[in-house]
Amino acid sequence: MRKAIDCVKGGLRWAWRHKFRAVVLLAASSLLVPPPARSQFLDPCCAILAAGLSTISSTLSNVIGGGLNNILGVEKSISNFEQTVVWPRHLIAQAQSLVGNLQGLFHQMRGVMQVPVNSATLPATQQFEQNLLSGNAKQIDQTSARYTTVYGAVPSATAASPQARNMIDITDAMAQATMKKAIEIDALADLEIQAADQINQSIQTAAPGSAPIIEAQADAWLVRANAYTQSATADLMRVRAIALANDSENLKNGAANATNVQQQIYNLLKRQ
Amino acid sequence: MDALIHMLFGCLLALFCYGMTKAKSRRQVLALALAGVLAIALIGPPPARAQGSLVAVIQSVLNVINGLIHTALNSINSVRTTVSNLYQQATWPVALIGQAKAMVTQMIGRYRSPMQTIFDLNLNSATLPNPSALESVMRDHQINDFSNLTTAFASTYGALPATTATSPADRTMMDMDDALALDNLKTLKESDAADDLTLQAANNIENGASQAAPGSAPFLTASAVASSIVSQALTQKMLAAELREEAAHLAHENALRKRGAAMTGDVNAEILKLLERK
Numbered sequence: 001m002r003k004a005i006d007c008v009k010g011g012l013r014w015a016w017r018h019k020f021r022a023v024v025l026l027a028a029s030s031l032l033v034p035p036p037a038r039s040q041f042l043d044p045c046c047a048i049l050a051a052g053l054s055t056i057s058s059t060l061s062n063v064i065g066g067g068l069n070n071i072l073g074v075e076k077s078i079s080n081f082e083q084t085v086v087w088p089r090h091l092i093a094q095a096q097s098l099v100g101n102l103q104g105l106f107h108q109m110r111g112v113m114q115v116p117v118n119s120a121t122l123p124a125t126q127q128f129e130q131n132l133l134s135g136n137a138k139q140i141d142q143t144s145a146r147y148t149t150v151y152g153a154v155p156s157a158t159a160a161s162p163q164a165r166n167m168i169d170i171t172d173a174m175a176q177a178t179m180k181k182a183i184e185i186d187a188l189a190d191l192e193i194q195a196a197d198q199i200n201q202s203i204q205t206a207a208p209g210s211a212p213i214i215e216a217q218a219d220a221w222l223v224r225a226n227a228y229t230q231s232a233t234a235d236l237m238r239v240r241a242i243a244l245a246n247d248s249e250n251l252k253n254g255a256a257n258a259t260n261v262q263q264q265i266y267n268l269l270k271r272q
Numbered sequence: 273m274d275a276l277i278h279m280l281f282g283c284l285l286a287l288f289c290y291g292m293t294k295a296k297s298r299r300q301v302l303a304l305a306l307a308g309v310l311a312i313a314l315i316g317p318p319p320a321r322a323q324g325s326l327v328a329v330i331q332s333v334l335n336v337i338n339g340l341i342h343t344a345l346n347s348i349n350s351v352r353t354t355v356s357n358l359y360q361q362a363t364w365p366v367a368l369i370g371q372a373k374a375m376v377t378q379m380i381g382r383y384r385s386p387m388q389t390i391f392d393l394n395l396n397s398a399t400l401p402n403p404s405a406l407e408s409v410m411r412d413h414q415i416n417d418f419s420n421l422t423t424a425f426a427s428t429y430g431a432l433p434a435t436t437a438t439s440p441a442d443r444t445m446m447d448m449d450d451a452l453a454l455d456n457l458k459t460l461k462e463s464d465a466a467d468d469l470t471l472q473a474a475n476n477i478e479n480g481a482s483q484a485a486p487g488s489a490p491f492l493t494a495s496a497v498a499s500s501i502v503s504q505a506l507t508q509k510m511l512a513a514e515l516r517e518e519a520a521h522l523a524h525e526n527a528l529r530k531r532g533a534a535m536t537g538d539v540n541a542e543i544l545k546l547l548e549r550k
Contacts (some may be wrong), residue, residue, distance in 0.1 A: 067345030
């Protein structure tokens with residue numbers, strides 16, 4: 001105890017002798033003293049923070065959690081509706097399977113329409129028939145020659161009147177063009193059947209969202225097919241128009257011939 | 273972490289006190305004091321925040337949650353509910369979907385069988401054996417009896433004359449005419465068979481429609497359009513056959529016209545010869 005009192009006295013004496021240093025040390029000590037620890041129970045800052053966080057937590061649970069739960073409920077309802085009513089998987093699979101079944105029918109139709117129907121018995125007619133039924137647009141070049149072999153050529157200028165030659169030529173031309181059109185239409189129809197087959201195949205692997213795109217393409221093909229049908233119908237009407245014109249021409253020729261005969265008879269009687 | 277900071281402070285203080293007691297001049301004391309102040313300034317703890325600011329921050333967070341986020345969630349919920357109602361009441365009402373499927377089923381029951389009965393009516397009208405046989409084979413929708421058709425055709429219309437019985441030109445034309453007629457009759461048999469398959473496809477599509485959902489119907493629609501393309505192609509093939517037939521008819525008449533012109537020329541020549549002789 002005495003030692004401690006001596007030590008304090010010594011320190012005070014040192015401070016009295018070194019007043020400046022003592023003041024600096026005092027100031028430094030007061031600055032370097034660590035701040036007092038904050039108590040969780042006594043510090044008002046912590047209490048406010050805890051209350052705030054608790055309020056935030058309950059607000060998050062009620063406001064955001066509740067709102068999200070409501071949205072989740074609606075979303076579940078929509079999802080369930082879409083999966084059971086709008087896009088049920090088993091009905092989609094069933095429709096795809098039906099499309100596969102139709103594919104089989106398409107193949108049967110294709111097979112049916114490919115059975116050969118050739119019937120001619122003579123060499124010239126067999127060649128011509130083969131050309132007509134080929135459904136190959138590349139063979140159209142040979143149609144005129146084969147036609148002439150079977151139906152004969154336009155008579156020479158000395159063998160028939162110019163009027164008769166004109167009529168024969170236009171009739172031959174129309175008959176040949178119509179036959180060529182038939183080859184062309186057969187070729188187009190074959191391609192259309194191929195395209196329909198391909199479209200049907202792609203439907204089998206489509207999704208409900210992509211099927212309408214394929215349907216749009218199929219619609220375009222249908223429009224195209226209608227145009228070809230119209231074109232063929234036009235040729236049919238043309239060939240019938242020519243047939244009608246020929247009938248009329250026959251009547252006109254008959255009338256002209258009758259007049260000529262009358263004139264000849266009149267001349268003969270006059271001479272006698 | 274806190275203990276480490278306190279130890280550091282303790283060490284610094286001890287060092288500072290030692291330096292202060294051992295300093296020999298005022299200048300050293302001053303330098304030591306300045307170094308201490310600098311050290312305190314650099315490693316000193318940040319100033320404490322006011323309590324009022326913390327409350328304001330918490331309140332602002334609560335305001336954001338109760339205001340902006342709450343309103344946004346309510347809006348999302350409202351929109352999704354509207355969408356759900358739109359789907360279920362306007363776009364895909366279950367009652368109307370059921371009604372549409374019921375209508376398909378009802379129409380199948382009402383129309384399919386009577387139409388098939390009408391379509392299957394026997395139209396054969398020939399009375400004699402050969403024409404009856406030909407008519408029957410022409411209309412049987414089979415594609416594996418073309419030889420029967422050829423035989424029945426020859427029995428009714430006669431066979432091609434022998435080479436000695438007619439001119440080569442006539443024979444050729446007869447053969448071509450018969451061939452094109454037979455070709456078309458065969459094509460019609462094929463077309464009839466394909467027609468049966470087309471009707472089967474239509475029935476299948478209609479059956480599918482009676483069980484479809486809005487999401488599976490586009491498959492059937494697309495396939496129906498593809499079937500229409502095939503059907504249109506078959507129509508074109510029949511049109512092509514008709515074109516051949518009409519063209520052959522025209523060509524036949526024209527060939528007769530050519531022969532008439534040739535015969536007229538021959539007759540004229542003979543009359544001229546006869547007159548010259550007199």
